[in-house]
Amino acid sequence: MPTTTAATSAAAPPAPDSQERITAEITAAHAATAPGAAQPRIDFPPYRSSALRHPTKDPRHADPEGIELVAPVFGHSDIDPVEADLTIQHGGEPIGERMLLTGRVLDGDGRPVRHQLVEIWQANAGGRYIHKRDQHPAPIDPNFTGVGRCLTDGDGTYRFTTIKPGPYPWRNHVNAWRPAHIHFSLFGTEFTQRLITQMYFPGDPLFALDPIYQSITDRPARERLVASYDHDLTTHEWATGYRWDIVLTGTHATPLERAEHE
Numbered sequence: 001m002p003t004t005t006a007a008t009s010a011a012a013p014p015a016p017d018s019q020e021r022i023t024a025e026i027t028a029a030h031a032a033t034a035p036g037a038a039q040p041r042i043d044f045p046p047y048r049s050s051a052l053r054h055p056t057k058d059p060r061h062a063d064p065e066g067i068e069l070v071a072p073v074f075g076h077s078d079i080d081p082v083e084a085d086l087t088i089q090h091g092g093e094p095i096g097e098r099m100l101l102t103g104r105v106l107d108g109d110g111r112p113v114r115h116q117l118v119e120i121w122q123a124n125a126g127g128r129y130i131h132k133r134d135q136h137p138a139p140i141d142p143n144f145t146g147v148g149r150c151l152t153d154g155d156g157t158y159r160f161t162t163i164k165p166g167p168y169p170w171r172n173h174v175n176a177w178r179p180a181h182i183h184f185s186l187f188g189t190e191f192t193q194r195l196i197t198q199m200y201f202p203g204d205p206l207f208a209l210d211p212i213y214q215s216i217t218d219r220p221a222r223e224r225l226v227a228s229y230d231h232d233l234t235t236h237e238w239a240t241g242y243r244w245d246i247v248l249t250g251t252h253a254t255p256l257e258r259a260e261h262e
């Protein structure tokens with residue numbers, strides 16, 4: 001009956017977008033953006049959920065000293081050195097490619113940012129997070145939680161031992177897969193200086209297809225999120241090595257997220 005047909009039609013969800021459409025939108029968005037935009041576009045249409053997640057009003061300015069009165073604090077004694085090794089947090093060895101990850105945190109003048117908290121979180125080798133919202137059919141590794149933290153040393157250097165994460169699917173569009181990545185959070189000298197970003201691995205075939213990575217419209221800026229394979233850091237019969245520096249300010253600053261990302 002016509003009434004039933006109309007009701008069914010109104011209730012049908014819209015067809016999911018294709019990769020072809022997302023890729024075309026990425027290309028168009030890049031073409032419409034002036035070169036040199038080093039930070040992610042927070043309202044990047046191919047990244048569908050950014051439409052509702054990005055702020056639409058100017059940020060409310062707060063007094064950093066006032067926030068310090070109620071913000072979490074930590075001291076050197078709160079960070080155990082074993083927290084920098086994500087492969088020893090359980091009773092057995094996690095599955096996957098063991099890797100060493102190191103780099104320096106620098107300010108815009110190349111000076112080391114010393115004794116700063118660096119936190120990472122990531123999927124396991126199968127691309128699975130231990131999180132109730134991650135229900136895609138890849139195995140949870142009982143020996144891998146995917147969370148670590150450390151302090152930079154006097155040279156601004158951080159060091160982690162972990163497992164190389166796998167790519168994982170997400171629901172932005174049909175056949176959407178995130179390039180393998182590790183999430184980073186850095187605390188500065190004040191709580192309001194917290195910076196969040198993602199580190200990627202060289203040569204990932206998913207880069208061109210990923211609207212989160214491509215929300216940084218400037219190619220050199222995007223490439224600053226990609227670690228380098230370091231054969232001198234690679235350890236015989238133990239682990240591969242990757243190196244990634246983080247620059248907090250200036251023209252070569254590491255692109256940083258201003259909203260929660262997948």
Ligand SMILES: [Fe+2]
Binds near residue numbers: 123183
């Ligand atoms: Fe992620």
